[in-house]
Amino acid sequence: MFRCLLVSCLSICAVAPALADPSAGAPTRLMPDTPLVITISKPDCSRLIRHIPDADVAYRPGVDARGRRVVSADLDPVAADFARRVVPDVLEIPITINPLTYNKERQGNTTPQGIAKGLGLTQSKIGTVKYDFARDSFTFNDQPMMLDDQRALAAACARRGVR
Known part of the structure; x- marks a missing residue:
């Protein structure tokens, strides 16, 4: 979410001055049908993309930095x-609503008598949000919760060597 907000803010900051003054150095297209190419430097990528260290640099109990056995910390x-055993590898959060009481204030149905007897605890499953601790990623119904532009930016930065 923070990355999306950061990318949006950077986009607005970069585009707003160009919209106000067309001669302010905004990129121009030679041909109207050609795509606009924006170049992002490695330092910009490292600010925009969260660093994920390689598995070989992560802490391993009982092993020092050179791979030798040591007393565990x-x-x-x-x-x-x-x-x-208590903390799962993937945290699952079911998203459910009670369709009979979901929008009761707007419908004017605020009294329990307005609900059919025995149906007040009705639940409808919307989906499941999963958080993977190892990958530090969210999914909703097993679909990544990342926008296409974020994925494209991460891929472009990965091609430049920023991960």
Whole structure:
């Protein structure tokens, strides 16, 4: 969400002055049918795209930076094992609504008597939001929650060597 807001703000800041003054150095197209090409530098990519370190640089208990065995920094292996069992790898959040009471204020149906007896706890599943802790990513009904322009920007930055 922050990346989307940042990209939107940067786009507005870059385009607004050009719209106000057409001679202000706005990129021009030689042919009207050619696409407008915008170049983003490596430093800009590193500001716009969140860095995800390679797996080989991540912390591994009992191994030093050179791959040699050392005493683990985990003080209580029982607590660490408990945390691994309690905290899931992927957090799933079901999104449900009660269609009978979802919009009751707007419909004027604010009294419990307006709901058919026994249907007050009706639930309708909208979908499931999943958060993957390892990938630091969200999905809704197994579809990535990332806009196409964000994906394109991340791919362009990856081609420039920024990950």
